[in-house]
Structure formats: C-alpha cells, structure tokens
Amino acid sequence: MSIPTLGRRSRPGSLGLFGFGAFGRLAARHLASHFTIRVFDPALDPGEPLPPSVAASTLERAAECDVVVLALPVEGMADALRGIAPHLRPGALVLDVGSVKTDPARLMDELLPAHVDVVATHPLFGPESARGGLAGLKIALCPVRGRGLRWIEAFLRRAFGLEVVVTTPEAHDREAAMAQGLTHLIAKVLVEMGPLPERITTRSFDLLREAIGMVRNDAPCVFDAIERANPHAPAVRRRFLELTAALGARLDAPPPA
Known part of the structure; x- marks a missing residue:
C-alpha cells in the first residue's frame, strides 16, 4: 500500500468516503487536494455537482481505496462495516469520524478483516466551527490496530495544522x-x-x-x-x-x- 509515501506525490492516493452529509461534505472539500475521492451515499443526488477530484461511486469501489473514511451515524456503523469488509484491500487504513468512540472502535476491530489498519477518530469541530479554516482546531485519534496512526497524525498536522490528541476510546468518551x-x-x-x-x-x-x-x-x-x-x-x-x-x-x- 502507498500510505507511507503519500506526501511525496501530487496525487497521493485514493480515499473512499462513506456518507455525504454535512461533515462528509466538509471532509471532501478539505481532502480533495490530497486524494482522489470516491463517495458512496445512497442518498446522494445523482445530479449534484461535486468538487474536483470527488466522484460518486459504488460501495465496492469506495471500499477498495487506500484510505476509507466512515462519516456515518453511529447507529449505521455495524451494517456499513459488514458491507465494506469483503472489499477492503490489504494494508488499507479505515477511519471513522463519529462523536463517540468506544462502540465504533470495538465494532471496527471485530467486523473488519485483520489485514487493514484501524484508527478511530473524532474531529472536535463541525462545519460551523470550521468556517474560518481548520488550523488550530482539534482532532482526537484513538489507535485500534495496525501502523496507520503515525501516518495519519503527521498528515493531519502537516496538511491542515490540526492539533492532534492521541487517546483511547474509553478516555475519549469519558x-x-x-x-x-x-x-x-x-x-x-x-x-x-x-x-x-x-x-x-x-x-x-x-x-x-x-x-x-x-x-x-x-x-x-x-x-x-x-x-x-x-x-x-x-x-x-x-x-x-x-x-x-x-x-x-x-x-x-x-x-x-
């Protein structure tokens, strides 16, 4: 997988984005200059114009990306994980962006194949608080398994100026x-x-x-x-x-x- 060398390329890899609500759109807007983004959301209007480097996709194609981001409600997490699990490539990095971390981290560890890295994340901001840009805002990272933490931590700091807080799902929720x-x-x-x-x-x-x-x-x-x-x-x-x-x-x- 190309994750460790992403920063060395003009088009560093593919990102599958599951969910295109308010936060999914915010993520796509900021990530489109770093990844080719494939969006899967059954509620997405086929006629909706999307930013450059962002395209509507099937579940299978979005799940085959180098990085997979789940921007979904917590209650839909288990079904989504079961849906993408057969299509994830070895070495892929899977992230969620939910407000709660204990159950999503456990579900990702249990339902995703052993050949993928998993980091549970919580951007401590939303579309309103990010109107002035991302620099200086906080994001919590909870490593679940694999070696993806070091790369995603460095990427978020370098690309967006985010303040990264590394913690556990339990400590985060508390x-x-x-x-x-x-x-x-x-x-x-x-x-x-x-x-x-x-x-x-x-x-x-x-x-x-x-x-x-x-x-x-x-x-x-x-x-x-x-x-x-x-x-x-x-x-x-x-x-x-x-x-x-x-x-x-x-x-x-x-x-x-």
Whole structure:
C-alpha cells in the first residue's frame, strides 16, 4: 500500500468516503487536494455537482481505496462495516469520524478483516466551527490496530495544522461526555427557551450564543449519539440536572433571615 509515501506525490492516493452529509461534505472539500475521492451515499443526488477530484461511486469501489473514511451515524456503523469488509484491500487504513468512540472502535476491530489498519477518530469541530479554516482546531485519534496512526497524525498536522490528541476510546468518551455532552444539552435547552435576546446582552452571553450557533443545526442523529451512545453521558447528565435542581430549589427558597 502507498500510505507511507503519500506526501511525496501530487496525487497521493485514493480515499473512499462513506456518507455525504454535512461533515462528509466538509471532509471532501478539505481532502480533495490530497486524494482522489470516491463517495458512496445512497442518498446522494445523482445530479449534484461535486468538487474536483470527488466522484460518486459504488460501495465496492469506495471500499477498495487506500484510505476509507466512515462519516456515518453511529447507529449505521455495524451494517456499513459488514458491507465494506469483503472489499477492503490489504494494508488499507479505515477511519471513522463519529462523536463517540468506544462502540465504533470495538465494532471496527471485530467486523473488519485483520489485514487493514484501524484508527478511530473524532474531529472536535463541525462545519460551523470550521468556517474560518481548520488550523488550530482539534482532532482526537484513538489507535485500534495496525501502523496507520503515525501516518495519519503527521498528515493531519502537516496538511491542515490540526492539533492532534492521541487517546483511547474509553478516555475519549469519558471526557467528551462533559465537554461535548453538556454543550449540546445546554444548547438544546436554550434553543427551546428562545427566542434569545439580540440587543440587551453581555459579552459572556454573546459567547454562549456563539457556542449555541455552532451546534444548533447539527443533525438530530449527532445529538442522539452524543447523549445516548456515549456510555458516560447519562451519569454526567444526571449529575448536571441534579445540581441544577438543587440550585433552583435554593434560589426558590426564602432568603435567610
């Protein structure tokens, strides 16, 4: 496989992209100058114009690429892995980009053939937060098996200026349950409380509204994955709601004499 020498060529190899939703499109836009991209998504409109170096493909052709990226909802991961497994070439590198890592990492290890490398990844940004470019944004990499970690880590730093955080699926989910789970939970509540004030605001509220804007248009499956598929999210959510209720009770009580 050509992975270790990708950076030495003007057209460094092929990348199969499974899923062409909001994040799949973001990935294709940034990766098209580094790979020839084959996209497989049954929901893709055949008449949709695609960026240069990006073409609609069959499942089989997309799975035969040097690098395979699964930009799919967590609930569809198992079926997708079973579908691509027979077509993966020896030495291919398979990545996912989901918000939760424990179950996807386990599924990729169990369902993919032993001859492929596997790294579970979580770009800690989305289309909204990446509007100004990728430099300085974070991505978590969780090595599952094989030797692909060193190459993908160097590539992401060199090509996009990303800050790479290498961790385990378990450690990722434990921290993401608070860092991401609470962000989306608070954003969901505030959006439903809206409309949010526009004129009489503080700087801290403006920052909060900016954070809400980064996640409020995420697909419902993203919110469900963050809040339901992360094994650590329920405990963090319960603790947050318990503390919120306790604070509310204290504020509702008569002030001490």
